[in-house]
Amino acid sequence: MAAVAACTEFVIPRAVLTGHEFEVTCASVCAELGLAISGSREGPCLIHSMSGDLLRALEAPEGCLRPRLIQSSTEGHCLVYYEHGHICLFSVNGKLLAHAQGDDKTKAMLLSRDGQYLLSGGDAGVLTVWQAHDLKQLFTYPGCDAGIRSMAMSHDQRCIITGMASGSIVLFYNDFNRWHHEYQSAY
Numbered sequence: 001m002a003a004v005a006a007c008t009e010f011v012i013p014r015a016v017l018t019g020h021e022f023e024v025t026c027a028s029v030c031a032e033l034g035l036a037i038s039g040s041r042e043g044p045c046l047i048h049s050m051s052g053d054l055l056r057a058l059e060a061p062e063g064c065l066r067p068r069l070i071q072s073s074t075e076g077h078c079l080v081y082y083e084h085g086h087i088c089l090f091s092v093n094g095k096l097l098a099h100a101q102g103d104d105k106t107k108a109m110l111l112s113r114d115g116q117y118l119l120s121g122g123d124a125g126v127l128t129v130w131q132a133h134d135l136k137q138l139f140t141y142p143g144c145d146a147g148i149r150s151m152a153m154s155h156d157q158r159c160i161i162t163g164m165a166s167g168s169i170v171l172f173y174n175d176f177n178r179w180h181h182e183y184q185s186a187y
Contacts (some may be wrong), residue, residue: 015052026080030072035092037078039067045080047092056094064088064099069106073115079132081106081120087135100135102128108151108162117176121148121162127172144170 020040027038035055039045045058045067060067060082069081076092085106089098106122111132118130125144130137146166153160153174160172 015048015050017046017048017052017054019046019048019054019057026067026070028070028072028078030074030076030092032074033076033092035072037070037072039070039080041066045070045078045090047078047094058088058090058094059096060086060088061096061099069109071109071111071118073111073132075115077115077132079109079111079118081109087118087120087130089132089135098133098135100130100137107147107149110151110153110160112153112157112176114176119151119153119160121151123147123165125164127151127160127162129174141172 017036020038020043022041022043024038024040027036029036034050036048036050037045047055049055058078064082064086066083067080068083071079078090078092080088082088085102087100087102088096090096102120106120108121110119116132118132119127120130121127125147127141127148128137129139144164146164146168148162149165150163151160157176158174160174162170164170
């Protein structure tokens with residue numbers, strides 16, 4: 001225990017980000033752009049620089065209250081899931097780019113490594129794939145017998161692993177190239 005205490009004495013926070021008036025419920029870091037995005041229980045989502053400067057607040061459309069989950073992409077997009085199924089896509093400049101309403105009480109979200117696809121899952125046990133730039137639903141995997149609580153993706157993006165409310169882990173095989181090819185062919 002003494003060794004752990006000795007190590008923590010030298011750990012100094014890089015920055016303290018302020019601006020929320022209520023507890024922070026979600027956060028995401030975009031290290032490539034040097035940004036931290038956070039949402040609070042009753043307040044807006046805020047974008048800070050990694051050095052601690054408050055850059056802007058994201059103005060959500062009416063009805064989008066209480067941010068619950070945030071994902072940010074290396075391209076400078078921020079996806080926020082709000083209470084009651086609202087999902088919003090913002091630019092890092094604060095502009096609302098897209099808004100959609102899901103039918104599931106989402107508990108987990110994950111962006112593909114390239115930022116083109118959003119995965120979401122929740123109480124219904126359904127994993128949904130969205131096109132991130134316009135929030136169009138592309139695919140829904142067959143539902144599981146329990147709600148999805150967390151998710152992760154393999155480095156090659158071929159496997160999606162979901163942690164379930166039942167205590168089980170479900171593995172989905174995935175091919176983002178399929179949707180990319182279908183989208184390119186359609187337009």
